[in-house]
Amino acid sequence: MSQSGRIIAVDWGTSTLRTYLLDESGTINAETTSKRGILKVSDKRFEDVLADEVAQLGVVARCPIICSGMITSRQGWVETPYVGCPAEISDLAAQMMVRDTERFGPIYFIPGVMQHSPEPDIMRGEETQVVGLDQDDGLCLLPGTHSKWVNLEDGRIRGFTTYMTGDLYGALIAETILRALPDEHWSADDFLAGIRRGHEEHRQGVSLLTSLFRTRARSILGLERSAGSRSYLSGLLIGAEIGNACSIYAPARPVTVIGDEPLTTHYMEGLAELGVASRVAPARSAPRGIFQIALIKGLIL
Template identity: 40%
Template sequence: MTTSPALVAVDWGTTSFRLWLLSRDGTVLAEHRSQEGMSEVAARGFETVLKDHLQTLSVPSDLPVVICGMAGSRQGWVEAGYIDTPADVTTIGASATVVPDTARQIIIIPGLAVRSESEPDVMRGEETQLLGAHLEMPGGERYCMPGTHSKWVSMNGPTVTGFETFMTGELFSALSGKTILTHSTDGEGKVDANDPAFLTGVRDGWARPEKTTHHLFSIRAGQLLYNHPADENRARLSGLLIGAEFAGARVRGDEQIGLVASGALQRLYQAALLACGVKVRNLDADVAVRRGLMESWQRFATTSGDRTHP
């Protein structure tokens, strides 16, 4: 195992920034995280923010950087485009976009797209996690990737055959922070994955998604009539939205799903899936995206003829 730095891997999302300094074999030598997502860096600029993080970790000036996520969006640093599904995720590195006019080599991984007039869809960042998930946990056919915009992905080997996005996280934030439910939930707050109100909400949303908007208002009514506390109301709200997501994703109680997640979302979605009878295979999202970024750089380097780095 080598401990010499070989690559900077970055997952640059809408609301968060994650950077890892990796050795040639993928060992994490250092990392840096912040809330400087795409929506926060417009004034300072992507290159300035990245330089600050690299300087904080004293990263050698000749190391390349591979980035996935919203830095490659139309409103990001450099638009990296989309690869249409069905798409082999092992090839995404070969289609990376090189950021021009930078002192070090920086590439951005493209996203994936479902080009359907009736139900178009796109992803950025998750394609790199899927590559890592495929390599770390081969044989998966269906993956759940929770987040602000949760993804449900179908795969055949390394090929993404289709996916659907659900705005569950954003809806929870909007409903708990900017609607009448704010008075019942006291804003966003944390949700306990073992809270009975959460698990009941999951089952209600999954089994009866057509009543979701009624169930949402019932949260307010329950507080007014029965003094249901804010933590219980937040838990039920979260459960209802996740359950409705499961219904939209056509979750069956007898299937196996790869859950690519970490932290609080991992705990919530695992508890919710288990409550619906699903067999869960867990893979940490950080592990998946790091593996995907390393593999993408290696494919890019091989394709471009750059063999000076991993």
């Protein structure tokens, strides 16, 4: 079915590609989701892949296309510069880069965000999700392969911290002695036991490297039944992450969790177990953020 719209919002990450056709009020008229993330696109044929997705949207007229995520990285289509912290939505709009194409006309690429202090860090894509929230202050958590904890003050991204929690979990169960942990059904009890252990050992100053091997020792010696599961290992890593992040930011209000199920639920359960209040963000914050950036840029007439 043919669709009309004002802009096409593209959330293009490492493993997933999502496109949205938005009208002049930001309402989603059509959307697509595929597994054609940037690492799945051969020979950097990004324009061809985008054409397939746009065709599925059923667009009847050319309209501005705005891209966010790892598509703006060195491995992507157009590498954009990073905006320094503190960063606000107007900075993202002002520093977008444009690629002229014969097929689509100009395509806009949203920059990432960087910080140099207190520690160096970078993000691409998460900044668009954060500015898509109806929130000016507080702490946001974006779980994933590389979890981000983002501190908002007066509508600006003041700072953030990245944790390679998902990446580390994947590597541990694929390439280390912990791959021997059985791949059983998810256990909420084991997960929460891991949350408590990871948080407590972080509080005690125990190295995560030591905590990981203790997981194996506790299981083999029969000291902790739950330690012999991947659910426990996941909890251990997330508990350590939460412990470190809360020691940095000391959230005084509920943490806003942005992401997809089931990961958001796991993190919120972990936070609750440790007495940290949280709330789930409204769905589809990425296209809302892209829409707001497009408005500021004057791309929606």
